Amino acid sequence: VTPLRWEGDRLQVLDQARLPQEEAWRECRSGADAAAAIAEMAVRGAPAIGITAAFGLVLDARAGRDLAAAASGLCAARPTAVNLAAAVQRVLDAGPDPAAMEREALALWEEDRRSCTAIGRAGLERVPKGARILTHCNTGALATGGDGTALAVIREAHRAGKLGMAYCTETRPWLQGARLTAWELGRDGIPRTLLVDSAAASLMKAGGIDLVGVGADRVTRCGDVANKIGTLTLALAAHAYGVPFYVALPLTTLDLELHSGDAIPIEQRGGDEVRAWRGVRFGEPDTPVYNPAFDVTPAHLVTAFITDAGVVPPPYGSWPSRGA
Amino acid sequence: VTPLRWEGDRLQVLDQARLPQEEAWRECRSGADAAAAIAEMAVRGAPAIGITAAFGLVLDARAGRDLAAAASGLCAARPTAVNLAAAVQRVLDAGPDPAAMEREALALWEEDRRSCTAIGRAGLERVPKGARILTHCNTGALATGGDGTALAVIREAHRAGKLGMAYCTETRPWLQGARLTAWELGRDGIPRTLLVDSAAASLMKAGGIDLVGVGADRVTRCGDVANKIGTLTLALAAHAYGVPFYVALPLTTLDLELHSGDAIPIEQRGGDEVRAWRGVRFGEPDTPVYNPAFDVTPAHLVTAFITDAGVVPPPYGSWPSRGA
Numbered sequence: 001v002t003p004l005r006w007e008g009d010r011l012q013v014l015d016q017a018r019l020p021q022e023e024a025w026r027e028c029r030s031g032a033d034a035a036a037a038i039a040e041m042a043v044r045g046a047p048a049i050g051i052t053a054a055f056g057l058v059l060d061a062r063a064g065r066d067l068a069a070a071a072s073g074l075c076a077a078r079p080t081a082v083n084l085a086a087a088v089q090r091v092l093d094a095g096p097d098p099a100a101m102e103r104e105a106l107a108l109w110e111e112d113r114r115s116c117t118a119i120g121r122a123g124l125e126r127v128p129k130g131a132r133i134l135t136h137c138n139t140g141a142l143a144t145g146g147d148g149t150a151l152a153v154i155r156e157a158h159r160a161g162k163l164g165m166a167y168c169t170e171t172r173p174w175l176q177g178a179r180l181t182a183w184e185l186g187r188d189g190i191p192r193t194l195l196v197d198s199a200a201a202s203l204m205k206a207g208g209i210d211l212v213g214v215g216a217d218r219v220t221r222c223g224d225v226a227n228k229i230g231t232l233t234l235a236l237a238a239h240a241y242g243v244p245f246y247v248a249l250p251l252t253t254l255d256l257e258l259h260s261g262d263a264i265p266i267e268q269r270g271g272d273e274v275r276a277w278r279g280v281r282f283g284e285p286d287t288p289v290y291n292p293a294f295d296v297t298p299a300h301l302v303t304a305f306i307t308d309a310g311v312v313p314p315p316y317g318s319w320p321s322r323g324a
Numbered sequence: 325v326t327p328l329r330w331e332g333d334r335l336q337v338l339d340q341a342r343l344p345q346e347e348a349w350r351e352c353r354s355g356a357d358a359a360a361a362i363a364e365m366a367v368r369g370a371p372a373i374g375i376t377a378a379f380g381l382v383l384d385a386r387a388g389r390d391l392a393a394a395a396s397g398l399c400a401a402r403p404t405a406v407n408l409a410a411a412v413q414r415v416l417d418a419g420p421d422p423a424a425m426e427r428e429a430l431a432l433w434e435e436d437r438r439s440c441t442a443i444g445r446a447g448l449e450r451v452p453k454g455a456r457i458l459t460h461c462n463t464g465a466l467a468t469g470g471d472g473t474a475l476a477v478i479r480e481a482h483r484a485g486k487l488g489m490a491y492c493t494e495t496r497p498w499l500q501g502a503r504l505t506a507w508e509l510g511r512d513g514i515p516r517t518l519l520v521d522s523a524a525a526s527l528m529k530a531g532g533i534d535l536v537g538v539g540a541d542r543v544t545r546c547g548d549v550a551n552k553i554g555t556l557t558l559a560l561a562a563h564a565y566g567v568p569f570y571v572a573l574p575l576t577t578l579d580l581e582l583h584s585g586d587a588i589p590i591e592q593r594g595g596d597e598v599r600a601w602r603g604v605r606f607g608e609p610d611t612p613v614y615n616p617a618f619d620v621t622p623a624h625l626v627t628a629f630i631t632d633a634g635v636v637p638p639p640y641g642s643w644p645s646r647g648a
């Protein structure tokens with residue numbers, strides 16, 4: 001599974017809003033197209049939207065469009081993940097030569113692919129034999145430039161014969177777990193079981209989960225974690241029932257300029273994501289909705305971080321340097 | 325809003341599987357019809373299914389059908405709520421005269437109506453001015469013979485001018501919060517906001533909730549609470565962030581024969597409730613699903629019980645007697 005295809009003069013994006021019913025590709029020919037694909041969640045996952053934005057900028061550079069405007073449009077597409085702004089800045093810095101910017105975008109993608117592999121391997125030491133691993137949202141190939149973050153650990157555990165079961169929360173409102181993670185694992189022949197988000201606590205209470213592994217959209221210096229809405233809920237339940245709670249991320253998801261998670265901007269999305277699904281109404285159109293896309297899990301609920309530079313245990317504050 | 329209509333020779337059930345799109349009534353002319361309406365969740369909520377089962381038995385008594393078979397079919401329709409078996413037993417005990425059984429069923433309904441009113445009034449003392457109350461599932465008129473349980477407290481707070489906002493979790497997989505609670509509150513002009521189940525913890529963390537109020541399907545002697553899946557999750561978050569967590573119930577929902585919640589049978593439902601909604605697929609048909617309908621919240625997470633005989637604070641173990 002690869003969610004992105006770079007064709008030199010366009011970026012093809014596997015439309016994740018239409019999975020798993022349909023495998024349709026959406027063509028991006030400009031930074032604006034890429035920003036729209038990100039905002040509408042045709043592509044999602046912190047690393048994958050960073051790569052998409054990088055190529056969006058390359059497309060505008062090739063067409064001689066205003067790069068400052070392109071960069072700000074791309075960064076505004078989704079505010080929470082730190083990778084998006086960092087990728088845009090990195091490709092901007094390589095400019096203005098479009099060929100140099102393209103090389104930078106390809107390098108960024110390749111580095112993310114290697115990061116995923118490294119995360120999977122680093123996480124393996126924390127996986128007991130026969131592990132029943134609970135994961136949230138989609139942190140797999142669809143969300144990254146490689147095998148995934150938390151899902152790379154699940155893949156690696158499966159390869160090593162240590163995986164008992166991957167439990168996937170459905171991840172309301174956008175159903176990344178039901179539509180993307182269960183599908184991705186199923187295609188790769190990895191045992192998986194789907195559950196509603198709010199069934200996870202009872203499964204942990206019953207001793208049915210050995211560890212929780214999630215991804216991250218932004219991690220602060222002190223280890224606070226912005227991630228898909230519902231992550232905090234899982235962390236609280238894991239803490240209550242003594243289940244190890246791991247956050248898997250490439251170091252590019254670290255935001256060392258922020259100390260506390262309180263400073264992370266949390267994207268609020270429209271109410272129709274909750275009130276309806278593909279035209280089928282759950283709630284009435286005039287029902288007011290509270291729909292934050294992310295929440296912040298405090299560092300003290302995280303057993304350890306699994307990074308592309310190895311496992312980072314508490315206390316959090318000093319991190320491996322990138323490329324170390 | 326009234327989910328049931330008794331017409332002497334049939335029970336009309338407002339089909340809650342079709343709300344809010346359609347207000348359709350489903351006719352029950354036998355105990356088997358009533359059991360099917362309960363199993364398929366055309367009617368749900370511990371008190372409402374008790375009343376439905378009571379009239380199902382009356383219908384079979386009038387038709388001269390086998391009452392033992394009828395009773396066991398009704399009790400098997402859903403195993404977790406204690407009210408169902410208790411209502412069936414009570415109407416059986418009034419038999420075999422169908423007229424006496426009908427009077428008993430009507431009395432049971434009337435008592436539940438009065439219980440709801442008493443619960444609403446009892447809860448008011450725990451509601452601060454401007455309260456932002458989070459509730460789960462549907463515990464309103466649709467779930468009971470009257471104003472509801474936890475929703476009766478919200479209604480009473482609104483009447484008393486103390487309600488700031490009623491936050492309704494959507495309550496996956498069956499969406500009782502989105503489809504029923506938000507609809508019921510909207511019809512009564514009560515301010516409400518809908519959110520996905522897993523957004524509740526972040527709202528509590530941000531100080532946005534003053535108290536949580538939920539219903540119950542069965543409460544044991546020591547105060548363990550079987551209720552809609554997701555209740556435990558909310559209780560853990562409330563505990564973590566110091567938000568009072570109340571469980572509202574008529575005393576008929578107490579099961580004094582059980583000490584611990586571990587002994588409560590938890591209904592497991594089919595995977596299609598999670599994989600699809602009204603023919604729209606979220607996950608692939610072959611995805612394995614874990615779909616428990618209820619979870620058990622341990623007594624130590626409950627701030628107090630709000631009953632039709634007043635507020636019951638900890639330690640739990642001695643309860644007001646029924647009709648006291």
